[in-house]
Amino acid sequence: xxxxxxxxxxxxxxxxxxxxxSLILLIIWGLPLNIEFKGGSQIEVQFDNEPDVEKxxxxxxxxxxxxxxxxxxxxxxxxxxxxxxxxxxxKKILETLGNPKEISFENIIPTIGKELKTKTIIAxxxxxxxxxxxxxxxxxxxxxxxxxxxxxxxVVIAGIHDILMVCGIFAILGKFCGTEIGSxxxxxxxxILGYSINDTIIVLDRVRENIKIGSHEDIEETLNVSLSQIIxxxxxxxxxxxxxxxxxxxxxxESVFTFAFALIWGTIFGTSSSIFIAPSLLLEMNKRK
Amino acid sequence: xSLKWQWILFGLVIFLTGFFVYFSIPYTxxxxxxxxxxxxxxxxRLGLDLKGGVSLLYEIDTSGLAKDTDQKxxxxxxxxxxxxxxxxxxxxxxxxxxxxxKDNWRLxxxxxxxxxxxxxxxxxxxxxxxxxxxxxxxxxxxxVLKELESQLTKEQIEQIKDQPIFFKPxxxxxxxxxxxxxxxxxxxxxxxxxxxxTKEGAEIFHDLTKRNIEKxxxxxxxxxxxxxxxxxxEISGGRAQITGQFTIEEAKELAQNLNAGALPLPxxxxxxxxxxxxxxxxxxxxxxxxxxxGLFLIFVFLILVYRFSGLLASISLVFYLSFLLTIFxxxxxxxxxxxxxGFLVSLGMAVDVNVLTFERLREExxxxxxxxxxxxxxARSWPAVKxxxxxxxxxxAILFFISTGFIQGFALTLGxxxxxxLFSGMLITRLFMDVFAxxxxxxxxxxxxx
Numbered sequence: 001x002x003x004x005x006x007x008x009x010x011x012x013x014x015x016x017x018x019x020x021x022s023l024i025l026l027i028i029w030g031l032p033l034n035i036e037f038k039g040g041s042q043i044e045v046q047f048d049n050e051p052d053v054e055k056x057x058x059x060x061x062x063x064x065x066x067x068x069x070x071x072x073x074x075x076x077x078x079x080x081x082x083x084x085x086x087x088x089x090x091k092k093i094l095e096t097l098g099n100p101k102e103i104s105f106e107n108i109i110p111t112i113g114k115e116l117k118t119k120t121i122i123a124x125x126x127x128x129x130x131x132x133x134x135x136x137x138x139x140x141x142x143x144x145x146x147x148x149x150x151x152x153x154x155v156v157i158a159g160i161h162d163i164l165m166v167c168g169i170f171a172i173l174g175k176f177c178g179t180e181i182g183s184x185x186x187x188x189x190x191x192i193l194g195y196s197i198n199d200t201i202i203v204l205d206r207v208r209e210n211i212k213i214g215s216h217e218d219i220e221e222t223l224n225v226s227l228s229q230i231i232x233x234x235x236x237x238x239x240x241x242x243x244x245x246x247x248x249x250x251x252x253x254e255s256v257f258t259f260a261f262a263l264i265w266g267t268i269f270g271t272s273s274s275i276f277i278a279p280s281l282l283l284e285m286n287k288r289k
Numbered sequence: 290x291s292l293k294w295q296w297i298l299f300g301l302v303i304f305l306t307g308f309f310v311y312f313s314i315p316y317t318x319x320x321x322x323x324x325x326x327x328x329x330x331x332x333x334r335l336g337l338d339l340k341g342g343v344s345l346l347y348e349i350d351t352s353g354l355a356k357d358t359d360q361k362x363x364x365x366x367x368x369x370x371x372x373x374x375x376x377x378x379x380x381x382x383x384x385x386x387x388x389x390x391k392d393n394w395r396l397x398x399x400x401x402x403x404x405x406x407x408x409x410x411x412x413x414x415x416x417x418x419x420x421x422x423x424x425x426x427x428x429x430x431x432x433v434l435k436e437l438e439s440q441l442t443k444e445q446i447e448q449i450k451d452q453p454i455f456f457k458p459x460x461x462x463x464x465x466x467x468x469x470x471x472x473x474x475x476x477x478x479x480x481x482x483x484x485x486x487t488k489e490g491a492e493i494f495h496d497l498t499k500r501n502i503e504k505x506x507x508x509x510x511x512x513x514x515x516x517x518x519x520x521x522x523e524i525s526g527g528r529a530q531i532t533g534q535f536t537i538e539e540a541k542e543l544a545q546n547l548n549a550g551a552l553p554l555p556x557x558x559x560x561x562x563x564x565x566x567x568x569x570x571x572x573x574x575x576x577x578x579x580x581x582x583g584l585f586l587i588f589v590f591l592i593l594v595y596r597f598s599g600l601l602a603s604i605s606l607v608f609y610l611s612f613l614l615t616i617f618x619x620x621x622x623x624x625x626x627x628x629x630x631g632f633l634v635s636l637g638m639a640v641d642v643n644v645l646t647f648e649r650l651r652e653e654x655x656x657x658x659x660x661x662x663x664x665x666x667x668a669r670s671w672p673a674v675k676x677x678x679x680x681x682x683x684x685x686a687i688l689f690f691i692s693t694g695f696i697q698g699f700a701l702t703l704g705x706x707x708x709x710x711l712f713s714g715m716l717i718t719r720l721f722m723d724v725f726a727x728x729x730x731x732x733x734x735x736x737x738x739x
Contacts, residue, residue: 087407105406106562109346116696123691127684134680187627187699191634194684194703198638198677202645205673233641233648240590240644241637244583248633251579256626263630267637 002228005220008280015277019161022168031167032174034182037117039110041085043093045100047076056080059096065089071178074254077103084109113183120186124193131197132156139204142212145219150285151208154278155200161277162196162269163189166262184259192266195241199234200274206230207279219286223279231275238271292727299724302717306608313614315577331618334382335401336625336698341564342380342401343409347556349394353420354554355458364394366464367554371396371413378403378412396556406561418552419463420509421494422456423501430455456507456517459497464553465490467527471537471544480540481532482547491527499523510543512555576629584610587640595647597736601721602643602714609639609713613706627699635706638678642714645670651738659737660726667719674715681707 035042056078057070069081078100080093084107094102132152140148166189173179206226216222245267248260290298314324316332337344349367351360364387372385375398384399400409425433433455467485474481486494497506498520507517508531515533535543587606591599613632617624649670653662685704689697730736 102563104563106560107406108560108562111559116692119692120696123688123696126691127687130683130687131680134683135676138676183695184626184630187630187696190684190688190696190699191630191703194681195634195637197684198641198681201676201680202641202673205676209669209672229652233644236590236594236644236648237637237641240587240640241634243586243590244580244633244636247579247583247586248576251582252575256576259626259630263633 001221001224002231003224004227004231004275005224005279005283008283011276011280012284015161015273018168019164022164022171025168025171026164029171029175031170031185032178032180033113034180035081035106035108036182037110037113039084039108039113041082041090041108042104042106043080043082043090044073044103044105045078045080045094045097046103047078047100050076051078051100053078056097060093063089063092063096065093116183116186120190124190128156128159128193135201135204139208142208145211145222146207146282146286150282151204153285154204154281155197157281158200158270158273158278159193159196161273162192162266165269166192166265169265170262179258181258185262188259188262188266191263192270195267196270196273199237199270200278203227203230203234203274204278204282207282220283223283227275227279234271234275238267241267292724295720295724295727298720302608302720306604306611309611309615310607313611313618331621333614333618334621334623336623336628336695337384337399337401337564338626338695339624340401341404342399343403343406344562344564345398345400345406345409345413346559346561347396347398347413348559349396350555350557351392351394353458355460358460360391360394363462363464363553367552367556368396370464370552371398374413375400378409395559404563406563410558410561414556414558418510418512418555419466419547420512421459421461421497422507422509423459423497424504424506425455425457429457456505456509456514459493461486461490461493461497462553463547465493466547469544469547471540472530474532479532480535480537481530482535482540482544484529484531484547486527486529488527491525494527494529495523495525580629580633584636587636591640591643595643595738597725597730598647598650598722598738601725602640602647602718605643605713605718605721606636606639608717609709610636612713613709616705616709617702622701622705623698624702625695625698627695628702631699631701631703632706635703635710638681638707639710639714641677642670642674642710643718645674646714646718647738654734654737659731659734660723663719663722663726667715671715674711678707678711 051072053070053072057068060068060070060080065082065085067083069079071079071081073079078097082093085093090105090107094100132155135152135155136148139151170179170181170185174181203226206229207223210216210222210226210229216225242264245260245264248256249264252260311324316326319326349364351363354360354363368385368387372383375383375385378400380400380403382401384397386397386399388395388397398409398413403409465487467487467490469482469484471480472483473479501520502522503519505517505519508515510531515531518530518532531543584606588599588603591602593599595602613635616622622628646666649666650662653666653669657665682704685700685707688700689704692700725731726737
C-alpha cells in the first residue's frame with residue numbers, strides 16, 4: 001500500500017497557494033482575450049519574402065488608424081491588429097503593404113464574444129450544480145462514514161482547481177509570450193472540466209467501494225488503499241489521453257497548438273487533482289471520526 | 290447467451306467494423322490510395338474553421354415592424370430571402386442561421402470556400418428593402434411629434450410639422466412580393482415598375498387599400514420614399530405599380546433586385562471574418578495525421594500493457610471510432626475544431642472504460658480462471674464507468690441546450706462519443722473477450738494481462 005495521504009495537509013497548502021496565485025494573476029493581468037472577445041480588426045497576410053516589420057509599422061503609422069499592433073507570424077506572415085476598420089481602410093492597409101496574399105481578415109464586434117462568455121459561464125455553473133447533486137445522490141447509499149456531500153464538494157473543488165490553474169498558465173503566457181485565446185479556449189476549458197470530474201469520480205468510486213467492504217481500520221487507510229488500487233489506472237488513462245494530444249501539439253500545426261497545449265495541462269492537473277486534492281479533502285474533513 | 294450466438298455476433302461486429310471503416314475513410318484519402326468511393330458515401334461536412342471561407346454576422350433591424358407583426362415570422366421570411374440569394378452565389382453548403390430573440394435578432398451567414406467578404410456583403414446587402422407605409426392618424430402624428438420634442442430642436446420640429454403626412458409601417462413588405470417587372474406608360478413612355486403580390490400579399494394589399502381610400506400609401510425602397518400615390522379605390526387581385534422619376538436603367542435595376550428577393554427587413558453588418566483555405570486545409574490534414582499517430586500510440590500502449598486483452602480493446606476501439614465517424618457522416622455532423630476536441634475527450638474516456646475493466650481483471654484473475662474472471666471484472670468496473678460517463682452526459686446535455694454554435698458542436702460530438710464509447714467498452718470488448726476466453730486461449734492466463 002502506498003501512503004499517498006501522509007502529506008495530505010501539505011498537498012492542500014500547496015494547492016491552495018497555487019490557486020490563490022492563479023487567481024491573483026487572473027485579477028491583475030486577466031486572460032489574454034483575442035479580438036473575438038474584445039472587438040476590432042485583424043488582418044493576416046503572407047509575403048513572398050521575409051518582411052521588414054519595422055518598415056511596415058512606419059508605413060502603417062502614416063495611415064492614421066490609431067494604435068496598430070504589427071506582429072510576425074508563421075513563415076513570412078504578418079498579423080496586424082487595429083480598431084474596427086471599414087472596407088476602404090482595409091484596402092488602404094493592403095495597398096500600403098504592397099498587396100500581399102491575404103490569409104485572413106476579421107472584423108468583429110465584441111458583443112458576440114461576450115455573449116459566448118456569459119452563456120458558457122451559465123451553462124458551466126448549471127452543469128457543476130447538477131453534477132454535484134448527481135454525486136450527492138449516487139454516493140448517498142454508501143455514505144455512512146463520509147457524508148455524501150463531501151464527495152460532491154471534493155469533485156467540484158478539484159474541477160475548479162484544474163480550470164483555475166490552466167487559466168493562470170494562460171494569464172502568464174499572455175503576459176510574456178503574447179499568446180492569445182479565442183473561442184476554442186472555452187471548448188478546452190469545458191473539456192478539462194469534463195475530464196477532471198470524470199476522473200475524480202472514478203477515483204472516489206473506489207473509495208466508496210472500499211468503505212462498503214469495510215475491512216480497513218480508519219478513513220486514512222481506506223483512502224490510501226483505494227488510491228494504491230486506482231493510481232495505475234489513473235496514470236495509464238491519462239497517458240492514453242495525452243498520446244493524441246501530444247501528437248497534435250507536435251504535428252497538428254499552429255492553429256491547434258494553443259488548444260492542445262491547454263488540454264495537455266488540463267489532463268495533467270485533472271489527473272493529479274483526483275489523486276492528491278480530492279482524497280486529501282475527504283481525509284481532512286473526516287479526520288476525527 | 291449461448292456460445293454459438295456469441296460467435297455469430299462476433300462475426301457480425303467484425304463485418305460491421307469493416308463496413309464502418311470503409312465508410313469513414315475521408316474522400317481525399319480514398320482517392321489517393323485508389324479505393325473506389327461509392328456515390329452514397331457522403332464526404333465529411335467540415336465547419337468553416339477547417340474548410341476556410343467567409344463568415345458574416347448581421348443585425349436584423351425589426352424596429353420598423355408594425356407592433357402586432359409576428360417578429361419570428363418576419364425574421365424567418367428574411368432568412369428565406371437571404372438563403373435564396375446565398376444559393377445564387379454558388380457556394381457549397383452555405384449556412385444561414387437566425388440567432389437571438391425578441392427585438393435582438395441576428396443573422397449568421399457562413400460561405401465555405403469563399404474568400405472575398407466584401408463581395409459577399411455586397412451580394413447579400415444590395416437587395417432593396419421594399420416597404421409599403423400608410424398615413425398616420427392625427428392622434429398618432431401628435432404622439433410622434435410629442436416624442437420627438439425631447440430629441441429635436443424647436444426649429445426642426447416646426448419643419449417636420451409642416452409636412453402634411455406622416456407614414457407608419459404596415460405588414461406589407463418585400464416578403465409578400467411574387468414578382469416585379471418594368472413597364473412603360475403608353476402615353477409618356479415613362480418607365481414604371483409593376484408589382485405582383487403573393488396570395489397572402491394580395492389580401493394584405495386589398496385590406497390596406499380598403500382602409501386608406503382617398504389617402505396616400507407610401508412606397509419605400511431602402512427607407513427612401515419612392516412614390517406616395519393616393520388610393521382611388523380598393524384594389525384586389527394583388528397588383529400595384531411604383532411610378533417615380535426613374536431612368537430606364539434605374540427602373541430595370543430596381544425591378545431586377547426586387548425580383549431577386551427584396552429584403553423584408555433591413556440588416557446591418559456587424560462583423561466579417563475570412564478564414565484562409567491554407568489554414569483550414571493544412572490544419573485538417575495535420576490534425577488527421579496527428580490523430581492517427583496518437584491513436585496508433587494508444588494501441589501500442591494497450592497491447593504492451595494488457596497484451597491480448599489490449600489487442601481486443603484496440604479492435605473494439607476501431608469499431609467505436611469508425612462507427613462514430615460514420616454517424617458524423619450520416620447525420621451529418623459538421624466537424625469543427627471544437628467538435629474534434631469533444632471527439633478526443635470521448636476517445637480518452639472510451640479507452641478508460643477498457644483500462645478500468647482490465648485493471649479489475651488483473652485482480653480477479655488472481656484466484657479465478659480467465660473465462661470466469663471476465664464477468665465480475667466488467668460488473669465491478671461498471672459503477673465507476675457509469676458515474677463518470679453519466680456526469681459527462683449531463684454536462685453535454687446542458688451545453689447542447691443552453692449554448693449555441695461551436696459549443697453545441699462540442700457537446701454533440703462528446704455526447705455521441707461517450708454513448709458509443711460506453712457501448713463499445715462495456716459490450717463489444719466484453720463480447721470479444723467472452724468469445725476468445727472460451728477457446729484454448731482462455732487457458733493461458735498470462736496472455737490476458739501483464
